[in-house]
Amino acid sequence: MGQIIKVGMADFKVGRGPDIVTTLGLGSCVGIALYDPVTKIGGLVHIMLPDSTKIRHNSNKAKFADTGIHQLIDEMKKLGAGESRLVAKLAGGAQMFEFNVTNEIGNIGQRNVVASKEILGKCNIRILAEDTGLNYGRTVELYCDTGDFLIKSVGKPIKTL
């Protein structure tokens, strides 16, 4: 039996099949799961903001899409994952309240998704699937055995990406 490894907000964790890496209740934050199908090493980062360079208090790398994704890749490589084999799945980036989307916080979910995809693109990591945007929260589970990415939401059937 593998472990269930829990990732908090502005946090990342790495596992290896048959571990399950999970984060609970993503709202406007984005959960980016990276997976190496050969070594079955998987990792998940729960980012809150798009860009560390725009903010002075940026010591927690897992808080931001740019630094968080790089940190996760490094950690997975240390465990033996091959960078060129990594694939990505992402979820979250919802707009939890119907704010005026012109203000900075109003569209933070969308900006988190855009930034995450940009960083993945720069790292040449292919995005296999995503479940992002809209207006509801998501709990995600990455199964390191298979690379399956399960998404659970209130009042909706479970999705597997």
Next chain:
Amino acid sequence: MTKFNFEQVNDLYIDVLKEIGNIGAGNATTSLAKMLGIKINMSVPNVQLLSIQELTTALGNEEDTIVGIFLELEKDVNGSMMFLLDLKSAHYLANHLQGKPIDNEADFDDMDISAMKEIGNIIAGSYLSAISTMTQLVITSSIPYLTIDMAAAILSVPAIQFGQVGDNALLIETTFGNDTTLSGYFILLPGLDSYDKILTSLGIEL
């Protein structure tokens, strides 16, 4: 440049902020009780300095489904205010306000949502007017926004707001409810730069 930062929070500030919570929530609880014609109690306010990560679990499990009513604060004080209710309490309030059978737990319809937003409006108004009177600051709120979802997803909204300026959040929280069915939270989350104004308006030297 704001003088206040979360690293220098001391007992005096905490006591003053508790009093803010006490007066605001006290006024809000009275309005709610009057509107519903029931007796409602409230707790002593709790002022907590948390890391932004802890904010999402401060009130219970991340995955509990709750009703969140959110209002943005504007003018002299910025930040946000939230009312959080478990589903049972939300049904109880919506039913009570609309004269529906009290044990009705059918899915929330548009009228229920409007009723709860109206509750949000009234309690925010009374909470904020009490603080305004006390501090002589002008505080207005946006229209109420409502969502029904996992607690962590709802609380990620203020967590991100605080996350933009630091790694901590200060939460002024009061529990309200009655002996049986009703329980919920009032949460006031002033932005970092509002603390200077709140504290100095009450004669606290920073």
